[in-house]
Amino acid sequence: MQKTMLLGTRKGLIAYHFNKNKWTVENLSFEGAPVSIAYADPRTGTWWACIDYGHWGVKLHRSTDRGKTWEEITAPAYPEGEEIKDGIPATTRYIWAMAHGGNKYPSRLWIGTDPGGLFLSEDAGNSFQLVETLWRHPTRKDGWFGGGRDQPGIHSILVDPRNEDRVHIGISCAGVFETIDAGKTWALRNAGMRADFLPDPSAETGYDPHIVVAAPTNPDVLWQQNHCGIFRSDDGAKNWIDVGETEGPARFGFAIAVAEDNPEQAWVAPADSDMTRTAIKGALCICRTDDNGKTWKALRNGLPQENCFDIVYRHALATSRDALAFGTTTGNFFFSPDRGDSWQTVNNYLPMIYSVQFVE
């Protein structure tokens, strides 16, 4: 298990460190500021804080000393004159995803934003440029729309470690896209997904994959917690199948994680329907499948089972070897040393938690 966890919260970046069998706070940075994503680049150990200052705009900071000091970097910005739709200027409203570009490209970083722009840095994050091929995709202006946020947002960026020019991205609401040439061209990858909320549930775009993740041991196996179910692909997103439960809790939610050592093992954090968005019947659980989504087991040992309203945002469930951790919308933070079989409370008094990542 990696011994540090980075949390992006509504009131700052919080780093926890595991020492003497206990998680304790190592660092608090940007106190009071919403940190949409706290991200550590595993190649360099650099920490990134994506901040959403309500008044002063979206900002980006990095630290090379585990949060002791921070440097502000110019945040991704849309070129002058770009529009979300005709007459609506495009500005960076939120940073919703960050990913490194792989070991072959040590200076490459990707960032996903609301309102739907993907940004690429080839200079270790000193500057970011809009990926115009995706921004000019013929489906964007009419086929993408808000979901979770007012405008379309890129929340998932998956770089294939076998071929780091191959990247999948997830957009709410548009769906999944794939490039095999580092963003020069893009293909839609929505076959098999459903969009029950659309007049045409099998439209070309408009899907709502809340989050998409890839299995580290087989990056062709992708999992997504979708607005309309849990979907898995065994062929690199070419085809998706619904593996959610029809009656059980593993169906609606936002977060999903896949085991580092087993592409058939995954966890979701169920929420009640999209109409209530609370813990189901006031009881919090994580569901795990060990058989590729054929069956799901609700894991509740150590989690609150009454009077609970918590749900888990899309970036706030993480795994590292046997460890699992998640943070909730009401500031509860839980850790499991045994793949979810049992849970320990790390903190009940945190701000709303947006992101959790295990790091060295």
Place this chain on the structure above:
Amino acid sequence: MPTVKFTYALNRFFKGLKDTPTEGNTLKEVLKHIDTRYPGIRNYILDEQGSLRRHVNIFIDGTLINDRTSLSDKFSEKSEIYIIQALSGG
């Protein structure tokens, strides 16, 4: 020469921020000049398309500006230009 005054909230990001005599015939020019004194501050006040951020206000001699997009409101050599955050959030 108009003077720019800042909300205390910007002190968090720009240490030593104080009332600043400035140059320029338009608000855009004024903010460009301020940015040379406090590098990066323009991005805190305006978005990348040059509009005033939604939760930031500018007052000229006590009056809220009208044009938040192209910043065409007039001022004089003796004007005081206040940059203030809207009171919002939680």
